[in-house]
Amino acid sequence: MFNLNIVSYTNQLKSSTILSLCRQVTCQSSYYRTCRFLSSEKKAETPTSKPPNETNNIIASELALIKRCKTPPEEKETPKLQTVRVYRWNPEKPNIKPYMQQFSVDLNKCGTMVLDVLTLIKAQHDPTLSYRRSCREGICGSCSMNINGVNTLACITKVKESPKPIVIYPLPHAYVIRDLVTDMEEFLKQYQSIEPFLKRPGEENFVGIRQVLQSQRDRDKINGLYECILCGCCTFACPPYWWLGDKYLGPATLLQAYRWIIDSRDMAHKERLSKLRDFYSVYRCHTIFNCTKTCPKGLNPGKAIAEIKRLLAGLAKKEQPDMETPLPNPCNGEEIYQCREE
Numbered sequence: 001m002f003n004l005n006i007v008s009y010t011n012q013l014k015s016s017t018i019l020s021l022c023r024q025v026t027c028q029s030s031y032y033r034t035c036r037f038l039s040s041e042k043k044a045e046t047p048t049s050k051p052p053n054e055t056n057n058i059i060a061s062e063l064a065l066i067k068r069c070k071t072p073p074e075e076k077e078t079p080k081l082q083t084v085r086v087y088r089w090n091p092e093k094p095n096i097k098p099y100m101q102q103f104s105v106d107l108n109k110c111g112t113m114v115l116d117v118l119t120l121i122k123a124q125h126d127p128t129l130s131y132r133r134s135c136r137e138g139i140c141g142s143c144s145m146n147i148n149g150v151n152t153l154a155c156i157t158k159v160k161e162s163p164k165p166i167v168i169y170p171l172p173h174a175y176v177i178r179d180l181v182t183d184m185e186e187f188l189k190q191y192q193s194i195e196p197f198l199k200r201p202g203e204e205n206f207v208g209i210r211q212v213l214q215s216q217r218d219r220d221k222i223n224g225l226y227e228c229i230l231c232g233c234c235t236f237a238c239p240p241y242w243w244l245g246d247k248y249l250g251p252a253t254l255l256q257a258y259r260w261i262i263d264s265r266d267m268a269h270k271e272r273l274s275k276l277r278d279f280y281s282v283y284r285c286h287t288i289f290n291c292t293k294t295c296p297k298g299l300n301p302g303k304a305i306a307e308i309k310r311l312l313a314g315l316a317k318k319e320q321p322d323m324e325t326p327l328p329n330p331c332n333g334e335e336i337y338q339c340r341e342e
């Protein structure tokens with residue numbers, strides 16, 4: 001009401017008059033902002049006539065009303081305290097054994113995910129706390145850790161206020177570098193060993209020059225596989241991997257291996273399968289499905305491993321691709337490209 005009235009009345013007032021009137025009163029900040037806006041608008045104009053008495057009276061009565069208004073006091077939120085227990089170990093202090101450190105965190109002061117709680121702990125309680133994080137939206141797979149007994153991503157795990165503490169450990173059966181940071185080197189080496197890229201033997205000269213065709217049906221075959229973000233939650237939840245992690249490839253690497261084997265554009269599936277045909281690489285999987293249960297992206301590595309076993313046993317065969325990609329034919333006058341120099 002005041003805002004509307006003052007807009008019409010102030011058309012006839014000087015800017016300095018408006019601002020000084022507004023300063024005289026204790027009013028809500030929005031009114032004050034309106035006044036400032038109107039006075040600044042007014043600065044550009046040259047007053048042409050004196051305000052009539054009637055207008056002055058109305059403004060005076062409005063200002064009297066504002067005088068009475070008071071900014072309501074800000075409501076203080078009651079703190080939502082949550083106990084968080086975090087695994088700590090510092091290699092620079094080898095005499096201190098790993099221990100669990102307890103924090104009391106006000107959930108009003110942070111976001112809704114466990115990663116936000118860790119960020120608050122690092123910012124306000126203990127800056128020495130170490131953990132990996134990057135995208136904070138379940139894409140990069142950096143913040144994988146064991147939260148309340150489940151391997152998952154801290155950035156997509158919601159915090160529920162509870163009388164029980166939130167217990168956070170690094171990924172189980174992984175070497176710890178510091179606090180919640182685990183050594184993923186072996187895990188990534190195993191991933192590297194499956195050669196996670198498209199292989200088309202004999203077509204090296206055309207890499208990056210011709211697009212490789214794929215039908216929609218063939219493309220659908222890699223759904224549920226390509227989404228893997230290599231967080232390692234499944235691999236470090238797999239009991240056979242805990243005991244034979246140096247020989248058994250584990251669910252994440254095998255899911256990726258199956259992704260490349262089944263891709264219609266990849267022509268090296270026989271070579272890929274023969275590399276996996278040994279006692280340890282695949283067959284240590286006992287189909288317990290811990291991996292599938294824990295995957296934060298909802299993928300099914302256990303099923304992918306079962307499919308690899310079927311291919312290895314000859315119970316299934318990779319289908320021929322729906323679409324072939326023709327190579328350039330010099331007999332038709334098509335140019336043959338040389339390998340691109342890096």
Ligand code: SF4
Binds near residue numbers: 229251255295298300
């Ligand atoms: S399959 Fe799931 S749990 Fe395993 S690495 Fe991929 S995204 Fe992570």
Ligand code: SF4
Binds near residue numbers: 237238239284286292
């Ligand atoms: S299904 Fe196989 S890969 Fe998955 S947790 Fe069980 S043993 Fe490990």
